[in-house]
Amino acid sequence: MxxxxxxxxxxxxxxxxxxxxxxxxxxxxxxxxxxxxxxxxxxxxxxxxxxxxxxxxxxxxxxxxxxxxxxAAGLGNAYLDSCGLPALLGPHAAALAELLDEAVSLALPDGDGVRFLAQANRRRAVAIAFRPGDLLPAAGCAPGALFAAGWDEERWAGHPDDAGFRTRAARARERGVAVDDQLIEPGLVSVALPVRDPAGAVVCAVSVVSHTSRRDAGALEALALPPLGDTVAAMEAALATGPDRxxxxxxxxxxxxxxxxxxxxxxxxxxxxxxxxxxxxxxxxxxxxxxxxxxxxxxxxxxxxxxxxxxxxxxxxxxxxxxxxxxxxxxxxxxxxxxxxxxxxxALTLPEIATPHLVRLVRSVRESASVAVLDGDDIRYVARVAGSRLLHIDIVVGTRLPAYATSMGRVLLAALPEAERDARLGRLVPEALTPRTLTGAGELRGAVAATAERGFGWVEEELEEGLRSIAVPVRDGAGRVVAALNVALNAGRCSPEESLATLLPQLREASGRISADLAAVGRHAPVPTA
CATH class of the missing domain: 1.10.10.10 (Winged helix-like DNA-binding domain superfamily/Winged helix DNA-binding domain)
Structure with a gap:
């Protein structure tokens, strides 16, 4: 310092x-x-x-x-947007992950450590859990050996030679490639190559990461090195013709x-x-x-x-x-x-992001509030805060309800492409849960279309007698509807007009806050490629 x-x-x-x-x-x-x-x-x-x-x-x-x-995600996003590497090189990493069916990561030096920038993951039981911002000691991973290959004697004098790190760095300098054979943790193997800017300076490293349950370090190197080299060439070409300032x-x-x-x-x-x-x-x-x-x-x-x-x-x-x-x-x-x-x-999940906003909403309206996602023909509750009234709606996280009879379900159905929406509604065999439940194919299509047009869902005693529900969409950073937010209350508490006037503005405000948080934390989130 x-x-x-x-x-x-x-x-x-x-x-x-x-x-x-x-x-x-x-x-x-x-x-x-x-x-x-x-x-x-x-x-x-x-x-x-x-x-x-x-x-x-x-x-x-x-x-x-x-x-x-x-x-706080806006601070890290500012760095990642400024350096430009995830946006410029991330698509190449995702393509390599798809080709090899293995996780691929981008990392760069940070002092005596290695900071991960981006990760293209594969969806499987044994998953690689690097996240943008994770820090590892340079001595414990393949990118660290690549970065240390350029250290001078003064830099090495202040760094302990942990587990032959200097020898691994010298080997990486000689070969131009580094291999991690379970250094980070048992079972994890990786092979990494440096990515250089047009002046020849190493700006980051790209690694293919696997698990010994799939292949050992030698097999991973034999499989990954040729396409990894092609990917590095494409990345370096992208750096040479990068976007404007x-x-x-x-x-x-x-x-x-x-x-x-x-x-x-x-x-x-x-x-x-x-x-x-x-x-x-x-x-x-x-x-x-x-x-x-x-x-x-x-x-x-x-x-x-x-x-x-x-x-x-x-x-x-x-x-x-x-x-x-x-x-x-x-x-x-x-x-x-x-x-x-x-x-x-x-790594924050939708429930973790939404719950503080639900708490704030419930304190204001004193009614129960929930967030749900579409799961097949049902909605599934992923976050919920009960109201403070003696008489409130008793539903727990994980509960599934038929989408056609709920305000959140109609919001989520309304967000689907029209052909998919019609296909889903066409195959339903709706049950009349109350005398007011809409069950006709034409009625349901009309209700979902009306929801799409006005931008909110409304269900009056269709799921359960005496239950009123109002819902609005929750969007991610790309503007896609990923969930719905609702307030449920006793229909006899006030008129529909009073409910709408009181609750809809606050629902929209809470939804906007959740959506903004989703956009912030998801701006540079790991990319699941399959």
Missing amino acids: TTRPREVVGPLERGLAVLEAVAAGDGGRRGLGDLARTTGLARSTVDRVATTLTVLGVLRAEGRDLLLAPG AVEPDPAAGPGGGVGVGTAGFKEELGSGFLQSLARGLDVLRAFGAVRGPARLTDLARLSGLPRATARRSLLTLCHLGYVREDADGFVPLPRVLALGHARLS
């Missing part, structure tokens, strides 16, 4: 220390007292940092613990392409409890996502909506902490940005 510059922004430095400590905790969770001990910060300082990061959606509080929130901004970006979150209101509301300089520093870090390659100070200031001097102080702090590097052409984010929870966040 270099000498601490006078311009370092203290709140940003302390905020990133807290965020990285939470990310390193078990399951992306850390208690407030534990954070104070781990970071060496005063408990009052940790509390102010926690308040700021929670308001910004980067962390969330659960009792006396802090957890990573999907909003400007890239599309993250969908979470603010108006006009800026990424600032508008913190003035938070400062007015919370006063000294809100660390505005921490929020501004995170805005600068997120701004890298709108520029491919080195970014100029003026561009980062404009994108973050900050004065040039303020952005520069944030950048000097980020450089001092090892998240950013200043080059002749501008500022470049470094892989350490991924240590801010990206691996954990990229």
